[in-house]
Amino acid sequence: SETKKIAVIAGDGIGPEVVAEAEKIIKVTEEVFGYSFSTEHALFGGIAIDEKGTPLPAETLEVCKNADAVLLGAVGGPKWDNNSKELRPETGLLGIRKELGLFSNLRPAVIFDCLKDASTLKPEVLEGTDLMVVRELTGGIYFGEKFRREGAGGEEAVDTCVYNTAEVERIVRQAFEIAGKRRKKLASVDKANVLETSRLWRETVNRIAPEYPEIELEHVLVDNCAMQLLRRPASFDVIVTENMFGDILSDEAAMLTGSIGMLASASMGEGSYGLYEPVHGSAPDIAGQGLANPIATILSVALMYRLTFGYSDAADAIERAVAEVLDAGHRTADIAVDKSQALSTTEMGDLIAKAI
């Protein structure tokens, strides 16, 4: 089959370590399934600030735009935390989302059977939890005008939250489509009792809903959703929401699974273009020590195969291999009960590769 291009951004902290294992997996799937990939590495985040003076160098953007998909490790760390806005890794993240048009962030939150005790929730509450947060990623208060001004109460800061109908429509439609391929339930989360953008959001959802009569739709206020995620996580299927609410709720949902070291995510643009990354951060405290868990990044490759390339055989194989290795009791330090028995990052990667 035709060679697919993957832009690989290792990033900061444990990023390079976990991405190296994911690349191992990519190679194995080439051999086993006959797919062909070419990977091109690019600098991004803290390391790009250090080496190029900007978190998102123009070359990196070029590499990403020329690729069919992007694999990202993690960015950020204390080293850059006190930098001015232009020289912060997060600014690079927001920039790459906007420049690549990645308007939809898919954050599956699933329970790994062998890890359900790692959650702070009771196992009987978690039972059957398998949800997906669909977060709008290039609009809202993240990207609206921001400024300072002098006011009566001294200095004043302003953020603007803006959504237009087209932006809401495309993310909501995508969420309906995804729900249709899952358990056919969609929770649209907003704060329509207070915010004008939420009222536009809800009107738009209600206008689109009749096109998807098979999907059971509920509107949930964001504060209530933060509660219901705790009370009845298993009852959610797909949750669609705007950028800021999605940031908060997707992290809450990820944490309640107890499997945050294992969760993959996708940020999709128009068509099948996507950026894939683990949900966990750059974990600078354990970087370079071979302690990081590569599974979330490896599962991000599976997500990439499924969503960008349609290689579901290889995606299935990766997911099955991960489950097999975990079922056999293999653990990295973050998920090991007995830390002295923990595998290193590369050992875990090797085992999964072998299982494929």
Next chain:
Amino acid sequence: SETKKIAVIAGDGIGPEVVAEAEKIIKVTEEVFGYSFSTEHALFGGIAIDEKGTPLPAETLEVCKNADAVLLGAVGGPKWDNNSKELRPETGLLGIRKELGLFSNLRPAVIFDCLKDASTLKPEVLEGTDLMVVRELTGGIYFGEKFRREGAGGEEAVDTCVYNTAEVERIVRQAFEIAGKRRKKLASVDKANVLETSRLWRETVNRIAPEYPEIELEHVLVDNCAMQLLRRPASFDVIVTENMFGDILSDEAAMLTGSIGMLASASMGEGSYGLYEPVHGSAPDIAGQGLANPIATILSVALMYRLTFGYSDAADAIERAVAEVLDAGHRTADIAVDKSQALSTTEMGDLIAKAI
């Protein structure tokens, strides 16, 4: 002692039932402790829409302004959910907060020993959880300019989030003061890596912090806070944050205690003026059936005694009486294991009154 004025707003749904029990408790504390209160009832929320054509009638505002404190049951219900903005109970809530200058919402989240199994979190994780969310209540995206306009992508909705230094200072100072009377830990929650208002927030917190050297301060990003509340709830003491984040996080914190039917809240203005209400809503589905749990409203009276009147003997007595009645195994339906043994709203109120 001098007669104190309490404005009583029963509101909608179960509001009138739970407020009636709270008034019973107020009477008992007059007899037992020799305090003197005069109560004046006022219409607010859905019932005010029905009877006066507005959720916040001018007379109600007058009654509140003439009082030393306000006791509120609950407002809202499906009957008014599809009304236009001006005719919705929530609009009354936002209005009363603004008009009475209630800039600070205090939301204690504590575990009731006898209810710790009601939480979806594991008891060992909850152990020792006793936190207070201090939410800014009259600023931010709730009160900034909101409008629609035509844009390139069709209709566009805009919300504006504004904070000035003075607004941030007063709430942050209050949070530091509260932390000083508790375990001396303050977590300031923002999204300073994205929002300009959060950057102003964080700068202001850092400028004030040196005045409170005994308080241990941490800055937590809102998405991370949503996770840490789940992972280590007991490690938080006081959490201070802006209006929208506080709405979400205080509900998350309330739910994780498993005791949402039992939690009181205070909305404070300048000085000791305050509005007190249960955290739970108007529960229209069980209204008028004597099923509601009056404890959160009764504990709101205790909070009022403590924060507005400085009557800590009576506040202690109420809290002790509630604990005693619960320890003796008495339960309303919402918290009963055996529903057939559940007490009615008035039975629960009577028992607590007797225990005082």
